[in-house]
Amino acid sequence: MPFSFYKSKRLRFIFIVYWFLLVYIIAALVWWFIALNNQNHQMAAYKISEINKDDPRYTDLTDTIKDIEKRKTAQYIGEGSIFLLLILGGAFYIFRSVRKQFKSAVQQQNFMMAITHELKTPIAVTKLNLETLQKRKLGDAQQQRLIQNTIQEANRLNALCNNMLLASQIEAGGYSITKEEINFSELVVDCITDFSIRFPQRSLQQAVDADLFVEGDRLLLQMAINNLIDNALKYSSKESTVTVALTSTPTTISLSVKDEGRGIAGNEKKKIFDKYYRIGNTATKGAKGTGLGLFLTKKIAQQHNATISVADNNPAGSIFVINFTNAS
Incomplete structure (x- = not known):
């Protein structure tokens, strides 16, 4: 039996048990309220029946007993409502926490699968290139091409490790x-x-205005720029153009990276900055990635008191923009 099928059945069983227990607890609470309230009515009726009807205080005593009965009913309703709210609040909190944990586990599992692929690819390419250089006598042009390709894969591996760390x-x-x-x-x-x-x-x-200065961490800012450019190249076709622009106004310095890819759906725009998040499987089958790049870029922007946003690029693609406060 496949692990995923077993896992889905196990989760289904856990949630069935969870909802069964929740319904049982609420039903028990309602049952106890009805039982106590009936007992309250019976006790009041019994006390009234014990009063001598010829007693001149009969009406006052009856009213007192009925008043006590009403107060007890109100007490049961109040206490039951508080318990019900506590149970529902706790159940909702537990449900959200467990759901969040399962979602995080799935994201981490997807991340491990992606990172394994991301690590194996440059290692395999580098090994193949080095073995080719070792076993065959190649011309200078072929050697340089293999060396350049190896360096490129090493840089990719280094960037991946930097993102993870x-x-x-x-x-x-x-x-x-x-x-x-x-x-x-x-x-x-x-x-x-x-x-x-x-x-x-x-x-x-590129359309970069000269001599624009910001205050920040050079390594982090370089990583943020690289992540945006790498993301634009990754999610757009090889024939399309990626445009990087740096402009300024009296109050802001704006870095924008524009691609001509498939674009991002409206409901995905906020999620893409979450850790490990990647756009649905159909969109990401042909694109490499771990779901860390945009997450880190947002964190870096926040640490530099900057904002990051994404918008549609007409007719196709996306525009990522980081706005820094212009201190000059």
């Missing part, structure tokens, strides 16, 4: 951000140049 450090609060004044224009141009060298077959355009 940084994600762990940021979540654990172990990364100490170092802020300095950075020529952001030069940093953006350097990142674009690096991708142009790594992917010479891709069309990368």
Whole structure:
């Protein structure tokens, strides 16, 4: 029997038991309320029957007993309502927590599958290239092409490891951000140049205003830029163009990365910045990734008091924008 089928049956059984117990507890609470209220009515009726009808205080005593009966009924209703609210609140909290844990477990399982593939690919390519160089005598042009390809895969592996380490450090609060004044224009141009060298077959355009400075951590900002460019290249066709722009206004410095890919559905726009989240299977079958890039980019933007957003690129694709406060 497949593990996934067993797992789904197990989860179904757990939730059936959960809802059964919840319904049982509520039913028991209602039953006890009805039983206590009936007992209250019976006790009141019994006490009234014990009063001598010729007693001049008969009416006052009867009213007193009925008043006590009403107060007890109100007490049962109040206490029962409080218990019911506590039970429902606790049940809702437990349900959300368990559901969140299962969702997180599924995301982590998908992440482990993706990261395994992401790690194996560059290692396999690097090993194959080195074995080819070792066993065959190749011309200079072929050697340079294999070496360049190996370096590209090594850079990809290094970026992947950096993303994983940084994600762990940021979540654990172990990364100490170092802020300095950075020529952001030069940093953006350097990142674009690096991708142009790594992917010479891709069309990368830039519109970068010169000498725009921000205060921040150079390593983190470089990683944020690289993640956005890498994401744009990953989710757009090889024939399309990726445009990186850096502009400024009196109040903001804006970095935008525009692609001509398949775009992002409206209900996905907020989710893509969640850890491990990747757009549905159909959209991601042909795209590599771990679901960490945009998560880290948002964290980096927040640490630099910046905002990140995504919008549609007409006629097709997406535009990611990071807005920094212009301190100049």
